[in-house]
Amino acid sequence: MSVTYADVAAAHERIKGHAVHTPVLSSSAVNERVGAQVFFKCENLQNMGAFKFRGAFNALSQLSPEEKRRGVLAYSSGNHAQAVALAGKLLGIRTTIVMPADAPKVKLEGTRSHGAEVILYSKDESREEVAARISRERQLAVIPPFNHPHVIAGQGTAAKELIEETGPLDALFVPVGGGGLISGCALAARALASDCKVIGVEPEAGDDVTRSFRSGQIVSIPVPQTIADGARTQAPGDLTFPLVLANVDEMLTVSDDALLRAMFYLWEKLRTIVEPTGALGACALLEGKLSLPGKRVGVILSGGNVDLAWAAAALRARS
Amino acid sequence: MSVTYADVAAAHERIKGHAVHTPVLSSSAVNERVGAQVFFKCENLQNMGAFKFRGAFNALSQLSPEEKRRGVLAYSSGNHAQAVALAGKLLGIRTTIVMPADAPKVKLEGTRSHGAEVILYSKDESREEVAARISRERQLAVIPPFNHPHVIAGQGTAAKELIEETGPLDALFVPVGGGGLISGCALAARALASDCKVIGVEPEAGDDVTRSFRSGQIVSIPVPQTIADGARTQAPGDLTFPLVLANVDEMLTVSDDALLRAMFYLWEKLRTIVEPTGALGACALLEGKLSLPGKRVGVILSGGNVDLAWAAAALRARS
Numbered sequence: 001m002s003v004t005y006a007d008v009a010a011a012h013e014r015i016k017g018h019a020v021h022t023p024v025l026s027s028s029a030v031n032e033r034v035g036a037q038v039f040f041k042c043e044n045l046q047n048m049g050a051f052k053f054r055g056a057f058n059a060l061s062q063l064s065p066e067e068k069r070r071g072v073l074a075y076s077s078g079n080h081a082q083a084v085a086l087a088g089k090l091l092g093i094r095t096t097i098v099m100p101a102d103a104p105k106v107k108l109e110g111t112r113s114h115g116a117e118v119i120l121y122s123k124d125e126s127r128e129e130v131a132a133r134i135s136r137e138r139q140l141a142v143i144p145p146f147n148h149p150h151v152i153a154g155q156g157t158a159a160k161e162l163i164e165e166t167g168p169l170d171a172l173f174v175p176v177g178g179g180g181l182i183s184g185c186a187l188a189a190r191a192l193a194s195d196c197k198v199i200g201v202e203p204e205a206g207d208d209v210t211r212s213f214r215s216g217q218i219v220s221i222p223v224p225q226t227i228a229d230g231a232r233t234q235a236p237g238d239l240t241f242p243l244v245l246a247n248v249d250e251m252l253t254v255s256d257d258a259l260l261r262a263m264f265y266l267w268e269k270l271r272t273i274v275e276p277t278g279a280l281g282a283c284a285l286l287e288g289k290l291s292l293p294g295k296r297v298g299v300i301l302s303g304g305n306v307d308l309a310w311a312a313a314a315l316r317a318r319s
Numbered sequence: 320m321s322v323t324y325a326d327v328a329a330a331h332e333r334i335k336g337h338a339v340h341t342p343v344l345s346s347s348a349v350n351e352r353v354g355a356q357v358f359f360k361c362e363n364l365q366n367m368g369a370f371k372f373r374g375a376f377n378a379l380s381q382l383s384p385e386e387k388r389r390g391v392l393a394y395s396s397g398n399h400a401q402a403v404a405l406a407g408k409l410l411g412i413r414t415t416i417v418m419p420a421d422a423p424k425v426k427l428e429g430t431r432s433h434g435a436e437v438i439l440y441s442k443d444e445s446r447e448e449v450a451a452r453i454s455r456e457r458q459l460a461v462i463p464p465f466n467h468p469h470v471i472a473g474q475g476t477a478a479k480e481l482i483e484e485t486g487p488l489d490a491l492f493v494p495v496g497g498g499g500l501i502s503g504c505a506l507a508a509r510a511l512a513s514d515c516k517v518i519g520v521e522p523e524a525g526d527d528v529t530r531s532f533r534s535g536q537i538v539s540i541p542v543p544q545t546i547a548d549g550a551r552t553q554a555p556g557d558l559t560f561p562l563v564l565a566n567v568d569e570m571l572t573v574s575d576d577a578l579l580r581a582m583f584y585l586w587e588k589l590r591t592i593v594e595p596t597g598a599l600g601a602c603a604l605l606e607g608k609l610s611l612p613g614k615r616v617g618v619i620l621s622g623g624n625v626d627l628a629w630a631a632a633a634l635r636a637r638s
Binding site for chain 1: 342344347348363364366368425432583586587590591592623625627628630631632634635638
């Protein structure tokens with residue numbers, strides 16, 4: 001069961017009026033620095049602060065009446081959890097979320113604030129096992145964070161909206177965790193801007209998709225240590241990987257140092273709060289990993305859930 | 320020479336394609352806290368990070384060819400300076416800016432980055448005297464920060480855009496420095512949403528417009544000590560004051576502590592970087608200074624130029 005652009009377009013109809021049609025921002029400072037015309041799609045300004053709402057709402061709204069009645073379960077380091085919680089609240093579906101005990105406080109609180117039951121697991125446990133046990137006991141449908149056709153189709157609507165607003169792009173930079181966002185966005189780019197190069201960006205320590213992309217087969221890595229907490233995936237999924245292989249032109253990685261620098265640069269120049277994972281695509285562009293003189297470049301800013309106290313400490317440590 | 324809504328509408332035509340049509344953001348967290356439907360007009364995402372670009376561009380584009388050839392001078396604590404510098408750059412007009420030596424670094428650098436010649440004055444000098452001397456010597460037209468009909472008309476376009484996008488509003492909260500923004504915005508509100516209450520908000524220490532509004536005559540205060548550096552005005556102008564008196568429904572003040580709290584709340588919940596002055600209107604609303612149950616409320620976020628290092632220190636001091 002694969003995913004096509006028709007699924008992205010159908011997802012877009014489904015989420016209309018529920019997801020935010022997020023703004024596209026530009027900055028002359030960024031354009032001058034990069035030497036290109038750059039359009040930032042602000043999914044940090046999406047409901048609950050990340051693109052994840054698109055996929056979650058699209059997936060939950062397609063459950064059977066019986067599944068909706070029983071409720072759903074999700075496991076996530078944070079933004080997917082909040083997305084499923086909020087989509088459940090809007091659709092009247094009970095949500096149970098399995099989260100790591102050390103997830104950012106802002107994401108834990110966000111998830112609970114949308115009425116989800118949060119079950120924490122420790123580093124010694126496998127989240128998949130915890131989630132499987134609870135979903136079995138309670139008969140809950142599991143909404144995976146990226147490896148699900150309805151989730152992928154929903155995420156693709158971010159690029160669809162961007163390109164419909166900007167017109168054709170020469171390149172599109174997309175943050176990559178498990179590959180759900182880029183799988184959907186690449187489908188939209190192929191359909192709406194066929195010459196657009198689609199570039200995925202991961203943290204150096206969490207380069208599972210990059211390694212898989214380069215070797216042509218799914219590579220698993222140990223749990224990555226990176227400030228990009230949304231990209232601590234260990235391997236792409238069996239649905240996302242073929243889509244990445246088929247539709248993505250290049251995979252790049254950036255260091256955590258560069259990522260933090262890019263994040264604060266966006267705070268200052270674009271005046272928008274992006275979280276580390278959300279700045280991955282922008283970071284590769286700002287670091288000059290590709291030269292795109294005079295080109296029209298799209299960048300997905302995928303999320304903006306940051307503990308301000310953490311950010312203040314990080315800023316202090318840099319100066 | 321007063322200003323009317325027709326001037327605001329004409330200014331809007333003049334700045335189209337040059338000023339950013341800034342996005343309007345909402346937040347369910349804010350709506351729940353306030354008990355109203357709140358629409359934030361993000362002038363922090365305007366060119367150079369503040370609404371000031373609207374008025375500056377409108378004023379500079381109406382100079383005579385001879386005035387344009389000689390160049391212009393502005394004095395400002397920061398955002399107006401950057402606005403005149405950028406408008407001059409776009410219109411091919413040389414700009415000279417008189418700024419306080421202790422202006423925020425980010426605003427000094429921003430002004431210079433747009434090609435302006437910056438002349439600093441110390442606390443012992445009067446900026447008006449410094450500006451008058453240089454404009455006389457160099458024969459430069461002076462673009463005042465708020466007390467100018469073309470500046471006022473330009474600023475009003477922010478509220479015009481907001482109400483055209485949201486439809487009728489019950490209330491509109493506007494930050495107040497010298498009254499240029501609120502004078503223009505109140506004209507737009509009166510014309511487009513006649514039942515809309517227009518509420519101006521100042522810092523407690525910089526309450527020159529509030530005192531003048533309540534006493535019915537222009538009151539001057541000593542240079543205010545407040546973190547809202549865009550509201551360190553000592554008195555409204557002879558153009559802005561009659562417009563405030565005629566069209567503003569209420570003036571409120573907020574403490575610097577509350578302002579800082581509101582600013583970081585917006586960073587976290589709205590995920591947008593607002594400077595202290597820019598959060599004045601939002602602060603009065605968030606502090607519950609007026610009860611507006613179920614109402615449709617507009618808030619102008621007027622600017623977003625913040626030294627991140629300063630913000631990190633302020634955040635640390637609060638925790």
